Each structure stands twice: as structure tokens, then as C-alpha cells.
Amino acid sequence: MKDPMKDIKKSLDATVFKNPQFTEKNKNAVFQEIHKPKKVYLLPTLVGGLLFTVLASAGIYFASEKLGSESPVATEPNGPITTEIPPNHGREGMQANPVYAAKNENEVSMLDAETAYELCVDALTHYYNAIWNGTDIDLDQFIGNENLKLYMQTKVESEYKKYGSLDSKVERLEIGDWEVKFSDDEKGGYLYLEVPVAIQKHHGGGYGEVTEFLLRNIDGKLAIVDWYTGGKDTYDYVVRGDQQKIDDPDIWNDSEWVKKFKSVTGLFNFEQKVYDRFKLNQDVNELTGLEPISIAKLYVYASYHQDFETVYALYTDREDHILWSKEEDEKIPLSDRGTPEKILQTFRNIEKGSFVQTGEYEGYIEFYPNSDREEKSGFSLIRNEEGIWQVAFLPVQ
Helix, strand or coil: CCCHHHHHHHHHHHCHHHCCCCCHHHHHHHHHHHCCCCCCCCCHHHHHHHHHHHHHHHHHHHHHCCCCCCCCCEECCCCCEEEECCCCCCCCCCCCCCCCECCCCCCCCHHHHHHHHHHHHHHHHHHHHHHHHCCCCCHHHCECCHHHHHHHHHHHHHHHHHHCCCCCCEEEEEECCCEEEEECCCCCCEEEEEEEEEEEECCCCEEEEEEEEEEEEECCEEEEEEEEECCCCCHHHHHCCCCCCCCCCCHHHCHHHHHHHHHCCCCCHHHHHHHHHHHHHCCHHHHCCCCHHHHHHHHHHHHHCCCHHHHHHCECCCHHHCCCCHHHHHCCCHHHCCCHHHHHHHHCCHHHCEEEECCCCEEEEEECCCCCCCCCEEEEEEECCCCCEEECCCCCC
């Protein structure tokens, strides 16, 4: 069905908005009126009457100078919108990259609401296609922050490991009533969008999620600067936490915030080099000289990336502390090993822990997986006869 809002905006651009005294502030207020919550769907035959009403409202607003700077939440009434997702079992891209140009060169406003919505829907379409159907996703066309991009790459890889092997692929997305809010700041302002999605499967069934976005104008184009999908057991819920308030467009520029997501799965250069060598030859002597916390980080890294052969090789080789053989380890089902999200949750902040030696060749890392420091965890290690620290079987109990 043709969107009557586009006709209205064209007419506004050609009439009221051409007045040089009609400022961006004025335009924002008019578009807030257009985007106010409505519970009915407008038919094309109503466009003329609606256009007259909007133009009259615009004139009244402009004449009476009642155009405030506040930007209340507005809800789009035009859902649900269905986005088809073709089944694809290969890691391929989808289509040419569109350009999400901002209306103004260095800032955003409510005039960018429709384009921002299109960007978010496209991003969600590519995202669900990637994690369920196995296509590639080009995050560069949607995201304007390198740290957020790295986080999303890890998220996509983790979710694909969870869903990609399942037989039921995603057929389409149904977008519900979405909300948009403009906030001004010294960097040209930003838009907040809340987009509810129903994910429908090819073989029936599905589920729903709500995703929140923050967008800025970067070099004349709209770009996502934060992306959070809430709901119990979602990746963001587990990794970022369930008390997130999505209102800081610069959060991924905060080094302390970013460090939370780099330190658990990332390794220092020397640790990465040791891991790469150890993974290849599984020679315990490669671990010589590593501190207990570095050994624990290698274990977490291998577990997160589901490198179970390396995980087992990191366990203690003291015979009286071996709980099961390598052959028995290979028979452990994937469902019993913990998801990458669970690994992140269990070992969060382990790199900030303190090592406590409890005996001649035993000790543990004391750390707090939650920032409130109320729930303390321990990670056990055992030093072998050559003086090399290794991971104890069942290190966290």
C-alpha cells in the first residue's frame, strides 16, 4: 500500500518548508505532529484531507510560535510491515548497499525519522538472515563505531553457532509499531528508535524481540552508534546485562565500557602468540612462565570459541587430579558445555581477579563476575611437576 506520509512530506517541502523563516526547530515540531500515536491505518483516499490538516497545523504552529524544542516519543502507526527473507544456506551477502543520507550535513532531526527507520529495518533483516540463514552481514553499511562493530561481529558469530545448524530457517520479519525520539546535544543530536520484530520461520512458528537503536549523523549519513536487543536469554541481555538504559550515543567510545567486552575474549599479544602455538602443537612447555591469570584467559578464550581440544589440553596433567580422559571428553555433548554467552557471563572480569595460592601446587583466582562485588567466584589451577600452571578439572564449582 502506498505510504501517504511521503506525499505529505513532498507537499510540505514544496510549500511551507520553503519559507526561509521556517527553521529546523519548526520542522521538527511539525513532524512530531505527523508522528503522534494513531490507532488507525490511513487509506490513500484520505491523503488530501490529511494534507490540508497538516498544512493548516504547520501554519498555526509557525504563526503562533508554539514550536518547542522538546521531542516527545512518537509512534509509527503503519505496522506491521513484512520483510521477506529468502532461505540461504551459504555465507553470502544479500544486496547492494543503500545510502542512508541525512537531511542536513552535520546533524540529525525528526526529518530523518523515516530514513533512520529504514536503516534499522535493513540492519535487522541482514542480522536475522545472518544468524539463522547463514548469509554474510556487512556491518559497515549500518554501524558508525568500530568498537560496536567488533562487538556485533562477535554477537553474530555466537548467535550463528546457536541457530545456524538448526533446520528451521527464518522466512520473514514482521515489524510492529515503532517509536522514535530526537535528543539534541553538542554533536548534532541523535535519534532513539525502538523497533519490535516478529521473526517468522519457514516451517511455522517464530518468536518476538524488541531492539533499541541510537543513530547519529556521521559524515552526512545516518549510522547506528548503539544496538541493544532486550529480553531474557538474548545475547545482549546476558553479555551487557539486563539493566541497560539505551540513552548514551557515545557509550562505545568509553574505553572502560569497551574494555569489558575486549578483555574476556581478547588476549594480550603475548598471550595470543602462546595460544596460537599451543593450539598447534599442544606442548605444555609453551605455557612456561605464564601467570595463572593468563592461563585462565587462554582457557576462557578456547571455551568461548568452542575449541574443545585446546580446552582439554589446558587441564592439569597431574595423574591424581585427572577426572576424565581425552576420549571421554570428546564424547561430551555440545549442549553440556555451555554457550559462548554463558562462558562470557561465567568468567566476566576474571582478568581483574587476584590469585590466591593455597598449597605447594594449588591455588585459585578470586574474581567478581558482577560489578556489584557481592557474588564472588573462584577459578582453580594446579601447577605441574615442571612448575607450569594448568587448569583444574571443573575449575569453577
